[in-house]
Amino acid sequence: MKTIEIKNLNLKQIADSGQTFRFKLIDETPKSITYGITAFGKYLELCQLGNTFSSTCSQEDWDQTWQSYFDLQTDYQKIGQLILNSGDSYLKECYEYGQGVRILRQDLWEMLVSFIISQNNNIKRIAGSIEKLCQRYGTPIAPEKDIYAFPTPYQIDSAEFFDTSLGLGYRSEYLKNIFEYIKENPDYLSKLKTMDYEKSMESLLSLKGVGPKVANCICLFGLHHVSAFPIDTHVKQILSAHYPNGFDFNAYEGVAGILQQYMFYHKLTAGRK
DNA sequence: TTACAGGTCTTGT
DNA sequence: ACAAGACCTGTA
Numbered sequence: 001m002k003t004i005e006i007k008n009l010n011l012k013q014i015a016d017s018g019q020t021f022r023f024k025l026i027d028e029t030p031k032s033i034t035y036g037i038t039a040f041g042k043y044l045e046l047c048q049l050g051n052t053f054s055s056t057c058s059q060e061d062w063d064q065t066w067q068s069y070f071d072l073q074t075d076y077q078k079i080g081q082l083i084l085n086s087g088d089s090y091l092k093e094c095y096e097y098g099q100g101v102r103i104l105r106q107d108l109w110e111m112l113v114s115f116i117i118s119q120n121n122n123i124k125r126i127a128g129s130i131e132k133l134c135q136r137y138g139t140p141i142a143p144e145k146d147i148y149a150f151p152t153p154y155q156i157d158s159a160e161f162f163d164t165s166l167g168l169g170y171r172s173e174y175l176k177n178i179f180e181y182i183k184e185n186p187d188y189l190s191k192l193k194t195m196d197y198e199k200s201m202e203s204l205l206s207l208k209g210v211g212p213k214v215a216n217c218i219c220l221f222g223l224h225h226v227s228a229f230p231i232d233t234h235v236k237q238i239l240s241a242h243y244p245n246g247f248d249f250n251a252y253e254g255v256a257g258i259l260q261q262y263m264f265y266h267k268l269t270a271g272r273k
Numbered sequence: 274t275t276a277c278a279g280g281t282c283t284t285g286t
Numbered sequence: 287a288c289a290a291g292a293c294c295t296g297t298a
């Protein structure tokens with residue numbers, strides 16, 4: 001893959017949208033920006049200049065891994081039209097501001113672990129914990145660049161998992177339980193992938209340490225259930241400020257999670273310089 | 274020093 | 287059902 005044109009994709013926006021902790025900023029110039037992205041045991045360096053993207057990755061890797069990862073088969077323009085036609089000026093502002101946000105199709109296991117770590121935590125510390133977890137247990141992908149895959153449950157030694165150097169705090173016990181559970185039930189994750197949104201929520205909520213917010217994040221980012229709408233402290237503030245009489249989820253059946261990302265990205269980054 | 278961070282669990286009404 | 291309070295820990 002040399003260069004390709006893609007609409008509705010902005011790497012910086014996705015990096016700052018909070019759905020992934022595996023984008024590393026490599027280089028930024030006034031016109032272009034390059035990220036190193038790790039997913040599914042592979043590493044991609046991708047440079048964006050407007051709508052033009054370039055990388056040295058093989059065509060095979062692009063077709064088999066990254067095209068799907070970036071959710072390129074989904075038409076975000078169409079979702080944008082829905083918003084623009086809705087007459088909701090706040091939502092319109094969020095969409096126009098964050099048109100390059102997509103819902104990445106990330107690995108379910110990685111999302112499960114990452115969003116358990118995210119609870120009552122800050123982004124810097126979350127990313128640091130995940131980084132250390134990969135460095136300690138993950139398969140090397142490009143070790144000269146300090147790039148390691150996200151470890152499988154079998155690579156993680158839960159016996160030494162209470163080591164405080166990962167900075168997980170009380171979440172380590174939740175994770176330890178889940179590692180053990182997955183090892184005893186190796187088909188749990190593939191079963192989860194066959195469930196619809198409601199069933200997968202119910203199943204995830206039965207795991208200790210997974211509440212409604214984290215379960216919705218896993219549904220949205222790990223299972224691509226786009227009707228999931230994670231409500232965290234920021235989204236709670238958004239809803240009470242802009243929708244005091246309630247948000248009409250029925251009007252956006254099946255795409256609510258994408259709207260959540262536009263709103264979330266807007267709240268976190270708009271007005272910061 | 275104290276408070277906070279993309280919540281969840283536990284306990285007490 | 288619902289409302290507090292506790293909870294690891296790095297950062298400002």
